[in-house]
Structures are given as structure tokens and as C-alpha cells.
Amino acid sequence: MAAPAALESTDDLKGKIQQSPLASKRNKSQAEADTAANRGGRFANFFPMGFKEGFQQWWANVSPAAAEHAVLSRIPYLQQPPTHTQTGSAPPSTNVSKASISHEPSDHATPVTTNSITDPYGSRKWFSELVELSGNDRALNEFSVERVGEDVKENLVMLHGYGAGLGFFYKNFEGLSRVQGWKVYGLDLLGMGRSSRPPFRVLAKDREAKITEAENWFIDALEEWRIIRKIDRFTLLGHSLGGYMAVAYALKYPGHLKKLILASPVGIPEDPYAVNADMPEPEESTMANEFTQDQDNTSTSAGPIKKGDNNNFLNARAKGEKDQANAKPNDKAPAVAPRRPLPKWLTYLWDANISPFSIVRWSGPLGPRFVSGWTSRRFSHLPSEEANILHMYSYTLFRQRGSGEYALSYVLAPGAFARSPLIRRIQGVGRQYFTPTSEPLSSTPSSPTTDPAAQPPKVRETGIPVVMMYGENDWMDIAGGYAAEQKFKEEKERVLRDASAEEKARERGEAKVIVIGKAGHHLYLDNWEEFNEVMRNEMEEVSRAERGGVS
DSSP states (O other), X not given: OOSOTTSOOHHHHHHHTSSOHHHXXXXXXXXXXXXXXXXXXXXXXXOOSOHHHHHHHHHHTOOHXXXXXXXXXXXXXXXXXXXXXXXXXXXXXXXXXXXXXXXXXXXXXXXXXXXXXXXXTOOEEEEEEEEEXXXXXXXXXXXXXXXXXXOOOEEEEEXXXXXXXXXXGTTTHHHHTTSTTEEEEEEOOTTSTTSXXXXXXOOOOSHHHHHHHHHHHHHHHHHHHHHHTTOOSEEEEEETHHHHHHHHHXXXXXXXXXXXXXXXXXXXXXXXXXXXXXXXXXXOOOOOOOOSOOHHHHHHOSSOXXXXXXXXXXXXXXXXXXXXXXXXXXXXXXXXXXXXXXOHHHHHHHHTTOOHHHHHHHTGGGHHHHHHHHXXXXXXXXXXXXXXXXXXXXXXXXXXXXXXXXXXXHHEETTTEESSOGXXXXXXXXXXXXXXXXXXXXXSOOOOOSOGGGSOOOEEOOOOEEEEEEETTOSSOHHHHHHHHHHHHHHHHHHHHTOOHHHXXXXXXXXXXXXXXXXXXXXXXXXXXXXXXXXXXXXXXXXXXXXXXXX
């Protein structure tokens, strides 16, 4: 079976989300017909969905599994995607459940195969699985596709951004799986999407240890997934927070990446306020960015548009520079670049762990309307029906109990800058020492032995290709990408300065920045055709390098 019987059909889901924030926004006559109570004032400008529509969506109680199924049904040539219901089959709950993972056979999904008659790019097999990890309530939601009749020689793993899910890559699965010999995986990060949501706790006491522990919470799960899947080396794509975690993974678990692709990654630039800001207390979260940019303008503009101040939340830096310009001549200059403090309400919510998802969970019938404040802008460039499905998918994910979201405030300070900026350490990607092993992959990450004599000699990575992609109207700071590119070049020159001829021959390190036209932060969705074409080229490069014997 493609999807368990308990799963709502796509048509049923459509009936539950006929009314949407985007339909309201686009249909001016309907908006004018609504009452002032529903559409009036500043609140309605930020949250365009009406009270009645919001209540109907809240009352419908669509499950995350059904919403994910509806999104993945938009994948070309795959009308009925497989969808397991081991997680996210029940209506969301804010209470911790001891049985959040189902082991009933009926909740597993049978793979779906498309044939060459219905699929012009050849037969492909699609999978939906829950990969259980060690420990209590730890499992990753996985959606994948492979080409039928071809050996899987290469693997691409895609990681989403903060609070999102693998369904956001629905425009990419089909296009990327056209490349021969590749299997494409989409994963939900631990504690996000439809992965399990174990309680997040930080036990470390000092600042750096807290940051490391928060990063490890995600990347240790990814490494264990890799071992379970018996994948030795793969290509890793991470968007936004997923890009940040992809870099952290490359640094902690060297020797397993063939190429690293960062799509509008968060956390590269350095900000003096972020690295010195107070750390949150346990069980705290953060605020998400990019809530005010209209994607219809971002994805259709022929040139630069007015957008955010790099990844500087609420344009605080520009406002601070304006304050400095207006300062009196005798005023003492600050020691660092000025930045006006963020609004007190924002920093309070950030440091008090009141995430935007907490507000959605607490708000009951108002939840869909709050979510419409983001989805009405984020998906405004998409057809109405498609945008409606994505809105419901987002709402069902945001509404689930909090877990991975609480790690973010340990990684980012208020303003979406990293507490431990990647620009300080990104040049180490592909340059780490590691211990090669020819032993079969075990089900859990191995623990290092304490006997030095028993350890095989360590070798150092000889660099990996790193690609940093940004949208031309991205609010993320592309200057950070160019600075990282320079860091990679300088590190390569330093390493090769005294390298032997053999070491130079094995060198693979390189870095480049690519700009996707007519796209913003979500470039994989805003201009998916160009994004997929660039990605296919990068995947083909990996295949050619492997065929040429480049290690």
C-alpha cells in the first residue's frame, strides 16, 4: 500500500483547507466583503486569515502525516506518494507522549514505483520510512527516491531549515532524482517535522559546551542515521539551519562527505553582539526570521528589491548606523560596529524560550491565523491550491509539541547571528584528521578506544568541494559566503605550501558561491528550476570525480 488507510486522501484534505490566507489576500472582492472585525487594522495586515477560516482549520485537526502526504502528492509523476504513519498520524498534542512512535505494521508504508509510461525520466521507486535511532524516542523521518534498474552509486541527503520539514523539498525530489546512479534522501531533523520529538535538555555549564551540545543533538542523530543506512560517503545539502548543522557535521564527523552544499546557510557572518550575548537558560528557544518579506516580489523581481538588512533581524544594524551618523561630534565612538538593541519584547521572548511555535500551540483557534502571517508571504508566488496545502503543512508542523526548536537559542543569539560563527571554523571543513576503517558499519557511532597503540593511524582529509548558494534577493548575508570562500582558498594555499606531490594530487578542496536568480532565502522553492539545474550539475561533478578515481 502506498499510504496507510488511516491517512486522509489528498481530496479530503483539500476540502478542509479550501479557505486560505492566500486566497483571501489575492481575492480583493472577498476581502472587501469581510467585516472590519475580520479584516480591519494592522493585525489583519500581518495575519490575513479571517477568524472563521482559522477556526475551521483548527477544528479540522489535520494530522501532520496527512498534511505531508498532500504536499508530496504535488511531486511530478507521483500522485500517490508512500506515507508512513508511525509518527504524526494523530492530531498534534502539546503533551509529551510515551508512545509517540508506532510499531504497528499497518502504519508502515509500502514503496511506490512509477513506470516509464507515466514517468518520462524512467522508473523510480519512492520510499517513506521512520529510521529509529538508539535511546528513547529518537527517530528520523525519511523520504527517498531511487532509480529502478540502476545501482545506487551516490547518495544525496537534504536537510531543511528551522521549524520546517522535508516536504518543503517537494519541488526538488523529482528533478534531482533524474541523475543516473543517485539516491535522494530528505530527512526531518530530530525534533522537527515528523521526526520524533524527544525532550531537549542541555546539561553543559559553560558557554562553548552548551553550543556544542546543542549542535551535537542534531548531528549525532544524522551520523547514526548514516551508519544505520550503511552509507560510507555522501553529498550533503543543508538549507538555512540545516546548512549550519551540515557544517557542524562535516567538522565533527570527517571522512564521510564527498561534497557539501549550503543553501542560504545561517550562522556564517560574525557579529560581536551575538558572540557576547547572554546564553539562554535550559529549555529556551528563539525567534525565527524572515516573517515580513513578500515572496511574490522576491521571486518575480528582475533585480534587487528592498529586503532585509542581510541576516540582521529587523534591520537593527542599519538603524544603529543611522543613530551613529546623527550622533554629536563629541560623542564617544563605540568599540564595535553599532547596532541598535532589538525591541525589548523580542529579546524577552527570545531569552524566555517563547518560540513562534509555542505561540501557535498556545493560541488554539487563532493558531492558523498566526501562521498565515508567514505563509501568506512565504508562498505568495505559488498557485493558490499549492500554497493552501503548504500552509496547512506548516501549521501542522508548528503545532506539534516543542523539541528541536529549543536548541536554536543556544546556537543563535537574538538577530539570527551565530553564537559561534561559522566563519571562524568553516575553513576546517575537509581538513580534519580521522581514522579510516574497513570494518562493517555498526548500528551506533563508535566510541574511541583509550589505548593509543590499539588505534590505527589517523589521516587528514584532503579537502572537499563546498558550494554556497544564495538567492539574488536573499535576506541572508551573501557577504558571509564570499568571506567563507576566501577562507577556504587561504587554507588550501597554506596546506599545499609544504605538501608532497602525492598530497597535491589527492587535493580536492575548492569553494564557490552561486547566486540563484529571482529567489530569496528559500531558493530551492522560489526558483526551483534553476536550483535543480545547478544541483544536477554539482551531482554530475561528483559522479565524474568518482569515475575518474578522485578520492
